[in-house]
Amino acid sequence: MIKTDVLVLGGGLAGLSTAYHLGRLGSLGVIVAEKENKPGGRAATERKGRFLFDHTGHLLHLHDPYGKGLILDLLKGNLALHERSSWIHSQGADTRYPFQANTFGLPREAVADCVAGAARNLYRPRTLGASPSFKDWSLAAFGEGISRRFMFPYNEKLWRTPLDRLTTEWQGRFLPRPKPEEVLYGALVDQKRFFGYNAHFRYPVRGGCQALPDALAARVPALRLGCKVVAVDLAEKTAVLEGLGEVRYERLVNTMPLPDFLDLAGPLPPAVRAARARLRWVDVHNLNIGVGRANISERHWIYFPEDRFPFYRAGFVSNFAADMAPKGTSSLYIEVSRRPGEAVDHAVLERQCVSGLRRAGVLKASDRVVEKLWIVIKKGYVVYDRARTPAVNAVMAHLRSRGVWSIGRWGGWKYSFMEETILDGKRCAEEISGRKAGRSRRSEAPLVALK
Ligand SMILES: Cc1cc2nc3c(=O)[nH]c(=O)nc-3n(C[C@H](O)[C@H](O)[C@H](O)COP(=O)(O)OP(=O)(O)OC[C@H]3O[C@@H](n4cnc5c(N)ncnc54)[C@H](O)[C@@H]3O)c2cc1C
Secondary structure (H helix, E strand, O other), X not given: OEEEEEEEEOOEHHHHHHHHHXXXXXXXXXXXXXOOOOOEHHHOEEEEOOEXXXXXXXXXXXXXXXXXXXXXXXXXXXXXXXEOOEEEEEOXXXXXXXXXXXXOOOOXXXXXXXXXHHHHHHHOOOXXXXXXXXXXXXXXXXXXXXXXXXXXXXXXXXXXXXXXXXOOOOXXXXXXXXXXXXXXXXXXXXXXXXXXXXXXXXXXXXXOOOHHHHHHHOOOOOEEOOOOEEEEEOOOOEEEEOOOEEEEXXXXXXXXXXXXXXXXXXXXXXXXXXXXXXXOEEEEEEEEEEEOOOOOOOOOEEEOOOOOOOOOEEEEHHHOOHHHOOOOOEEEEXXXXXXXXXXXXXXXXXXXXXXXHHHOOOOOOOOOEEXXXXXXXXXXXXXXXXXXXXXXXXXXXXXXXXXXXXOHHHHOOOOOOHHHHHHHHHHHHHHHHOOXXXXXXXXXXXXXXXX
């Protein structure tokens, strides 16, 4: 039987970062088991014909000095800095992101409704309990008009969950909250001020997002590709890996989606099994298309809150890097959210998506789809309902008592992004080795964008 000090399940950014930092911090033996034949997980890039497609948009937002330093060093100049151009398509108009600060351009009645709702909150503030639902929080933060015209329909479309069952834990860092005077100004003027954590982003000039995990994997000699974990015995501290056999470990780092890991690990006490059963998510069905016309848009991405469009967001991949699509073409990703287990006919959905893009004016009637690739992102978004945090806490407490760290976006069962995922791996390596790899803020600190 193979023995290792640390077994890492998954060669996405969390697993790679853990192994890379363990390598820097000491001499512990590490194996990283990745089921696919390339590293990167959801940060991977797929080639289809002459197009490169990420798993929807994967843009780098850097907020932490250590994370930024590491990522710039890994990509060594293969990164361009972009100023975000993101928009919302609703009521027949395109307005700048975020909706709550930029209603200029909507029909006049809609603008009045949004401003009146925000004004009403000023002189008659809504009181919120200690843990309000997302729905109540939105009404208190933005008012009735902005909530009903954007926050409610967009979030219902994404989360597929009644908004009075969602908590506010996931959005605090991600949803910009303009001041009342900014709401008013943005209703009267086409203001160009940036709000939010992602006003700028970086993206590889060559190779799509895959360039990042590839560069990290080059520093992780312990990575085993095509090595699927099929069972974990938490009491014996052994795991069965396809192609490698049984492995005995001292410490285990899981980066697979938490429910999937719990389904192949045991023994688990009934309370942990019950907590596993309470975890909820939505799947993202991601249609990627190549279109036979250059420069179909100058934008980076557009949000679609309305029901008449099946997708909640579409982005222009070929505007992130010219390398993503052949000359004379453009490429897009389109994101549709569905509850797990819901029957989805991709042929039908594809027709609806393409006709939706035509109705929105993104595609012309004469545009031809010259390439396409569906990517299904199972468990794409963790649903933050009231059961999520107590369930995750119960699971994590048990796993830690068994020498298991469960980290990353899906191992940690949370809403996060790539830089944070890399910092999760660093912190995990520091905890395992008892040594510090370098200073970084806590990965869930308020997001302050670093250009
Ligand atoms: C729709 C969407 C859009 C996003 N956009 C952005 C963005 O613009 N910017 C940004 O910074 N972040 C974005 N993210 C977040 C980003 O994808 C994650 O933060 C990051 O990729 C998480 O990496 P991870 O290592 O935690 O998980 P993963 O990438 O899922 O890695 C887990 C790995 O485990 C492997 N695995 C699973 N089961 C097994 C098994 N049985 N045996 C062995 N290996 C296994 C998987 O193949 C995978 O490689 C987005 C995410 C989604 C869903």
